[in-house]
Amino acid sequence: MMLNFVTNVDFHYTMDKFIISIVGPTGIGKTNLSLKLASHFQTEIISADSRQFYKEIPIGTAAPSAEELQSIPHHFIHHKSITESYSVGQYEKEALERIKMLHKTHRIVILIGGSGLYVNSILKGLDTFPKVAANIREELNLELKIHGIEILQKELKIADPETYAQIDLNNSQRIIRALEICRGSRQPYSQYLNKEKKSRVFNVISIGLEAERSVIYQRIHQRVDKMIERGLIEEAKSLYNYRDLNALNTVGYKELFKSVEGTWSIDKAIEEIKKNSRRYAKRQLTWFKKDSNTKWYDYQTPQKTVINYIESKLASFSTKD
Numbered sequence: 001m002m003l004n005f006v007t008n009v010d011f012h013y014t015m016d017k018f019i020i021s022i023v024g025p026t027g028i029g030k031t032n033l034s035l036k037l038a039s040h041f042q043t044e045i046i047s048a049d050s051r052q053f054y055k056e057i058p059i060g061t062a063a064p065s066a067e068e069l070q071s072i073p074h075h076f077i078h079h080k081s082i083t084e085s086y087s088v089g090q091y092e093k094e095a096l097e098r099i100k101m102l103h104k105t106h107r108i109v110i111l112i113g114g115s116g117l118y119v120n121s122i123l124k125g126l127d128t129f130p131k132v133a134a135n136i137r138e139e140l141n142l143e144l145k146i147h148g149i150e151i152l153q154k155e156l157k158i159a160d161p162e163t164y165a166q167i168d169l170n171n172s173q174r175i176i177r178a179l180e181i182c183r184g185s186r187q188p189y190s191q192y193l194n195k196e197k198k199s200r201v202f203n204v205i206s207i208g209l210e211a212e213r214s215v216i217y218q219r220i221h222q223r224v225d226k227m228i229e230r231g232l233i234e235e236a237k238s239l240y241n242y243r244d245l246n247a248l249n250t251v252g253y254k255e256l257f258k259s260v261e262g263t264w265s266i267d268k269a270i271e272e273i274k275k276n277s278r279r280y281a282k283r284q285l286t287w288f289k290k291d292s293n294t295k296w297y298d299y300q301t302p303q304k305t306v307i308n309y310i311e312s313k314l315a316s317f318s319t320k321d
Contacts, residue, residue, distance in 0.1 A: 024209035025281035048113025060252035116287035125198025132184025
């Protein structure tokens with residue numbers, strides 16, 4: 001496991017502080033494991049799921065239940081409104097401050113999320129990109145409005161196949177950001193990723209949950225059906241007037257908005273949600289599998305096995321110190 005050493009740190013800090021990061025595809029069981037680990041290690045949970053930040057969309061984002069939120073203190077869940085602008089840079093700054101505060105009283109803090117960029121912002125820091133002319137983004141937004149997202153997807157596939165294979169292709173703002181760099185620098189967006197890691201004043205133990213693809217897809221379908229039973233359609237209808245907000249340009253809502261406006265039937269929208277969720281899960285695994293420091297477990301692995309591994313890593317760090 002990689003150690004990141006820094007000098008002149010705050011007096012409250014030593015390198016005996018840890019982040020246990022839990023990653024994996026959507027619907028794999030990360031929440032259940034995080035609750036178990038937080039209870040065992042008597043600590044709190046930081047969410048790195050960018051969709052669960054927003055308080056108006058609890059059903060479609062499969063946010064922890066009220067009971068789960070009460071059982072273990074959570075941070076960065078339902079703390080923003082869909083009408084508020086909130087960037088990964090803002091999240092990085094705020095989450096690191098919260099982790100610093102929690103580490104004053106907890107040796108370990110749990111980080112959980114399926115949003116790879118947000119997880120990386122905490123564990124490794126954000127990547128640095130060149131400045132590009134402001135008019136490039138304006139042009140891309142205009143092209144999106146006139147021609148739709150498909151033409152931007154095709155351009156990205158040609159300009160940067162690596163990013164195309166990993167990015168959320170239904171997130172227009174992510175695509176525009178990548179193309180903005182491609183056009184402005186005349187280099188692939190992916191070329192600027194993972195160049196230089198930021199120093200962190202904690203150690204990281206990364207745990208990944210996985211399953212056979214057929215199992216992941218089955219769990220996704222069951223999860224979507226459960227969301228529908230819980231009222232996802234009604235939730236989407238209540239948010240239709242806000243459909244142009246970036247926070248709602250996500251799987252589960254954009255499909256149902258097409259049903260609300262009469263473009264698709266409900267059945268068609270639900271099938272598209274399942275299909276796009278499968279694609280998202282595939283991209284998540286591609287992203288997280290790049291980190292060779294992550295210890296992967298089958299989703300059915302007894303939680304005690306995971307705890308034993310973590311405790312062995314904690315002990316090994318103490319021995320090194």
